Amino acid sequence: MKPSILILYYSQTGQLRSILDSIFSGQQTACDIDILEIKPRVKFPFPWKAAEFFDCMPESVLQVSEEIEPIPFSEKKYDLIVLGYQPWFLSPSIPFSSFLKSDAAAFLQDKNILTVIGSRNMWLNAQEKTKEQLIAVNAKLVGNLVFFDRSPNLTSILTIIRWTFKGQKEATKRMPEAGVQKQDIENAKRFGDTISQCLLQNNLKQLHEKLLAQDGVELNPALVILEKRGIKNFRKFAPWIREKGERGQEARKGRVTLFSRLLFVGVFILSPISSFTASLAVLFNRSKLMKEVDYFKNIAYREKAI
Numbered sequence: 001m002k003p004s005i006l007i008l009y010y011s012q013t014g015q016l017r018s019i020l021d022s023i024f025s026g027q028q029t030a031c032d033i034d035i036l037e038i039k040p041r042v043k044f045p046f047p048w049k050a051a052e053f054f055d056c057m058p059e060s061v062l063q064v065s066e067e068i069e070p071i072p073f074s075e076k077k078y079d080l081i082v083l084g085y086q087p088w089f090l091s092p093s094i095p096f097s098s099f100l101k102s103d104a105a106a107f108l109q110d111k112n113i114l115t116v117i118g119s120r121n122m123w124l125n126a127q128e129k130t131k132e133q134l135i136a137v138n139a140k141l142v143g144n145l146v147f148f149d150r151s152p153n154l155t156s157i158l159t160i161i162r163w164t165f166k167g168q169k170e171a172t173k174r175m176p177e178a179g180v181q182k183q184d185i186e187n188a189k190r191f192g193d194t195i196s197q198c199l200l201q202n203n204l205k206q207l208h209e210k211l212l213a214q215d216g217v218e219l220n221p222a223l224v225i226l227e228k229r230g231i232k233n234f235r236k237f238a239p240w241i242r243e244k245g246e247r248g249q250e251a252r253k254g255r256v257t258l259f260s261r262l263l264f265v266g267v268f269i270l271s272p273i274s275s276f277t278a279s280l281a282v283l284f285n286r287s288k289l290m291k292e293v294d295y296f297k298n299i300a301y302r303e304k305a306i
């Protein structure tokens with residue numbers, strides 16, 4: 001019998017869907033593949049208005065669930081479940097974490113899970129939170145693939161701002177296309193062969209190792225430091241904003257605006273200093289940091305890793 005795979009994903013703009021389609025494009029004959037989408041009851045806007053965008057930070061970081069549409073799971077016994085998601089504010093996106101925290105996530109119990117992340121470039125805390133939820137429902141993480149924008153950090157921030165708030169993904173005269181590079185999406189096909197071979201040989205134990213050998217997870221050490229700094233601040237601001245009310249409520253607008261301004265200062269004014277101190281930390285703490293990089297590239301879980 002062919003191995004069976006369920007792909008379950010959320011994608012707002014379709015970027016992650018195109019990554020998943022590419023990974024599995026050559027596997028239709030080798031495997032039996034079903035695909036299901038996580039749909040929030042109330043759609044998130046795209047392009048975003050700045051106020052609505054920043055207003056998502058507290059619920060993303062604190063993983064406050066919102067309603068999602070029922071997911072029509074079948075009775076099939078899947079050999080592998082692929083979970084496709086993206087980070088929002090260094091945390092699993094609200095629709096994806098709402099699924100992980102819902103009763104529907106019981107479907108993942110005792111299943112082998114491959115996570116596929118489509119990010120700008122900061123996904124470490126999101127994956128740690130996802131690992132925690134997978135442990136909570138007794139699912140087994142057997143692999144992870146990460147897709148990210150290879151442009152320099154500041155360039156990727158500028159292009160994602162253009163994409164997020166104006167809907168313009170395409171390159172302009174001065175700036176490249178936003179998001180994961182087309183070439184990386186195209187080359188994702190190579191992972192599909194590895195996944196189906198491991199399934200056919202009943203060898204999921206080695207899946208992640210094989211994906212790593214194909215550069216399935218690349219990680220710049222400086223981003224470990226920057227992400228740790230970022231999430232520390234978000235964790236302070238999130239409950240402080242929620243003291244004033246729920247997502248969308250007028251009463252918290254002032255605090256959300258202040259957060260967005262401070263984030264702007266952090267990203268555009270302090271960022272060069274922050275990147276410089278991160279590079280120094282990479283130089284002086286290299287061996288400790290490389291252990292961290294190794295941990296984040298792998299699928300084991302350690303409490304409070306970030």
Ligand SMILES: Cc1cc2nc3c(=O)[nH]c(=O)nc-3n(C[C@H](O)[C@H](O)[C@H](O)COP(=O)(O)O)c2cc1C
Nearest residue numbers: 011012013015016086087088089090119120121122
């Ligand atoms: C509200 C919001 C917050 C985001 N925060 C992050 C982040 O913290 N780290 C990151 O690498 N990408 C971040 N992104 C980019 C997304 O992870 C993702 O790459 C992009 O939204 C496209 O994904 P899609 O497949 O859902 O369209 C954010 C996007 C949105 C909309």
